Amino acid sequence: MPFTLATWNINSVRLRAGLVERLLREEAPDILCLQECKSPVDKMPLEGFAALGYGHVVARGQKGYNGVAILSRLPLQDAGDLDFAGLGQARHVAARLEDGTVIHNFYVPAGGDVPDRAVNEKFGQKLDYLTDMRDFFRDSRPDRAILVGDLNIAPREDDVWSHKQLLKVVSHTPIEVEHLGNAQAAGHWVDVTRADIPQGQLYSWWSYRARDWDAADKGRRLDHVWASPDIAQAAHSSRILRAARGWDKPSDHAPVFATFDL
């Protein structure tokens, strides 16, 4: 059964419930993974999603910050959540499809502004989160698994508008790229988006602060779709819906899609 999956940092699921519904109507992914819901689970606007056919949901939330959800037209089992770096925040939830495929939905800490853990605790937490992720996937190698989310790191030179100008900017520093690469390597995760689209600039996030985000196009690829090696070859048709960044009252992230023939 082939299915299409999307991942989207929605930056408040309550404020942007209408945009989520628009995406479900117009693009109709089978599964939509959301991050930065900024809401407790019992206040997420799930009824409107269920009315569109997305009645299967696993989610973790907290007041004001973080929060992740997986909305699905296909039946889901709750497969638990992970708390890395001892943060105690709603940054991960996992779901299991009926065929056994596990979907991990992550919201990795952004890491603050200064890329130095000696003066910025948040940067240290981000690195520790990635180290714990590495250890977790080293100890339980993923199999028939998909990992998506806002990983808050743009690893490749062509994942940012200027490699040189972003080398000291949190999200593209060498130490972060190394930590993300270690987590990816520990699980033998395949970067599905880049396997599908190996060449050229690719962004999923554009700052709110730009005067004209579209014209300036100073983007970064912070949102990712990975797959375990046993199912990675089943993935195809990756794309980023840049148009969603131009919708009314948008998230600063665009949704990333992939289809799996499983």
Place this chain on the structure above:
DNA sequence: ATGGTAGGATCCCTA
């Protein structure tokens, strides 16, 4: 070199 925008909570934090 700086400040720019956005959301949600609280009178500031995080992104």
